[in-house]
Structure formats: structure tokens, C-alpha cells
Amino acid sequence: MTAPRRAAICTAVLLGLLTASGCSAVELPSAAQATPVESIPVQPIAVVTGSITSVVSVPVTAVVRPxxxxxxxxxxxxxxxxxxxxxxxxxxxxxxxxxxxxxxxxxxxxxxxxxxxxxxxxxxxxxxxxxxxxxGFGVTGTVPVAQAFRLSADPSIAKVQLDSGPGVTDCAPQPTAPAxxxxxxxxxxxxxxxxxxxxxxxxxxxxxxxxTTAAATLEVLCLLPSGTGVVDGLTGTLGLRTGEVTDVLVLPVAAVAGAVDHGDVALVVDGTVTTTPVTLGISDGVLVEITGGLALGDQVLPFGPNLRQTIS
CATH class of the missing domain: 2.40.50.100 (RNA polymerase II/Efflux pump adaptor protein, barrel-sandwich hybrid domain)
Incomplete structure (x- = not known):
């Protein structure tokens, strides 16, 4: 059998297999057929009551005489x-x-x-x-600047768990000394x-x-009590509890544009969306306390006003 004839037979077999397996050309939608983001329906969410415990977790290292x-x-x-x-x-x-x-x-x-x-x-x-x-000893670590706003209030409770060290230990948060x-x-x-x-x-x-600083992190320091039984360089995790509230108005953080004290939400009333300012309390990174600007049951879009979507 000549080479051209073998090539023709192989091509025919391959085409037959593709046809038998249901393969066919797929026509992709054009840009004009794509659904614009603005027309994707989004269901509003309600302002509800809840409880928030704000805890910032920080990887830390034990240091001597900080x-x-x-x-x-x-x-x-x-x-x-x-x-x-x-x-x-x-x-x-x-x-x-x-x-x-x-x-x-x-x-x-x-x-x-x-x-x-x-x-x-x-x-x-x-x-x-x-x-x-x-x-004595202390523990130090850094908080990403995106979470630093949660430390704007002095932590009310601080505990540290050191790896291969003593159990959970109370410690005293203190401002770090400037460089x-x-x-x-x-x-x-x-x-x-x-x-x-x-x-x-x-x-x-x-x-x-x-x-003034352009640092991307915030340094934290917590002093350990005498007799804790740690060694220099021991690593662990520090938990800083910055606040706790119960039975307050809350929303998911994604629904609020803003982070500290004030923000905006996309309020929905009778199908009309309005950017509405709100005042904020504490946050745990998932929920944020709403201290003013909204009432229980108010409907807002699940994304901040800058990510506004069409209501379904």
C-alpha cells in the first residue's frame, strides 16, 4: 500500500471515530451575546440581629526583654x-x-x-x-495592614498559645516601641x-x-507573666480579643463598602437601589456591626455599592 493511500485511510478512520463519539464543532457565543454583569440578578439580604466576638489571630515569636x-x-x-x-x-x-x-x-x-x-x-x-x-519575656508578631483597623481599640483580652510550650497563657498587650x-x-x-x-x-x-509610615504590617507585642516557662525564639499564636457585642444589627462585611466607623450600603426599597451611609461597630472579619443608618429587616444588596448588581 502506498504512503498516500495509507494517509487517506488513517484520516477517514479518525474522522469516523470523532463522528461516532459525538464530537462536533461548537459555536462560541460572541461578545454581543454574553450576559453583562449588570443584568445578573442578585437577591437582596436583610439586616438581622446577631452577636460578634472580634478576635485577631497573629503568629508570634517569643523574645527576651522586649x-x-x-x-x-x-x-x-x-x-x-x-x-x-x-x-x-x-x-x-x-x-x-x-x-x-x-x-x-x-x-x-x-x-x-x-x-x-x-x-x-x-x-x-x-x-x-x-x-x-x-x-521578662514577651511575644511579638505582625498584623497585615488589612486587619490593622480591628486593633484601633485596645484589646480587652489577649491569650497566647506557644508551640511545644506551656498551655494557653494570658498576656498583657502593650504598644511597641518606635524604631x-x-x-x-x-x-x-x-x-x-x-x-x-x-x-x-x-x-x-x-x-x-x-x-508616618508606608509599612504594610502593624507590629504587636504582648508581655508574658513571670514564670511562664518559655525560651527565646519559641513560636506560637496570639489571640487579641478587641470586643464583643450581642443582639446587635449585623451584615456580612461584603455588603458594606468601608471598614472603620463609617461605610456605605446599597439599600433596596421597592426595587430601587440607593447608596446609604451607615455607621459601623466591631467586626470579626465575617460580620460587621451596624450601629446606625439601617433598621432591622432593611434590605440591602449582598455587595457594597461599588459592586452593585441588578435586583432579581
């Missing part, structure tokens, strides 16, 4: 105690200074590693007035070194400005 910051509880002029001296011991409860009538105290025993350079300083809330080196806080910068900080900037005013007082 430094933490003592921050200003508000905006105003901080006056430091005259006895406050760098590299000296402080005790838990010792008065470090005052913001108006509010007393600022040391949370734990330790060594003072930094204090504001002037005894009287104009300062913003959350800026460190001092840093203290804790004499270079032992030798504070006197210039505007860079993203790589978010220390507080210190500038002089004509009145010879010092204004401490909030640091």
Missing part, C-alpha cells in the same frame, strides 16, 4: 515627673508624668530606655512619652524608621508629631 512604649492618652501638654531618668529602674504603677489632670504611669517594672527630651511637651494622642524595657526610640530622631522619620518627629517651636516647647 521594649514597649508608654503613650499619651490624649492630645495636650505632657509634663514629665522630675525624677524620671533614662536607664534607671521604674516600678509598676510609678508616675511617669501627667497630661492635664490625667496621670501617666508605668504598666510594669522595667528599665526606662527613653523619655521625651523636654519636661513639658505638646503631644498628640498615641505618641510615646517613654519606653520601658521589660525584664530607634532609645535615641529618638530629631528629623521627620522615613518609612523605614517610623520614629516620632521632634520639632522646636518659637515658644521653646516641643511638639511631637505622629509618625
Amino acid at each position: 521594649e514597649y512604649a508608654v503613650v499619651s492618652p490624649g492630645d495636650g501638654r505632657v509634663r514629665l515627673a522630675s525624677s524620671l531618668t533614662k536607664d534607671k529602674e521604674v516600678t509598676a504603677g510609678q508616675v511617669l508624668g501627667w497630661l492635664g489632670e490625667t496621670t501617666i504611669t508605668a504598666p510594669t517594672d522595667g528599665i526606662l530606655t527613653y523619655r521625651l527630651p523636654d519636661r513639658t511637651t505638646l503631644i498628640h494622642q498615641g505618641i510615646p512619652v517613654a519606653t520601658i524595657r521589660y525584664p 530607634g526610640s532609645s535615641t529618638p530622631s530629631t528629623t521627620t522619620p522615613s518609612a523605614a524608621s517610623p520614629s516620632a518627629a521632634v520639632t522646636s517651636t518659637p515658644a521653646q516647647s516641643t511638639v511631637v508629631e505622629a509618625p
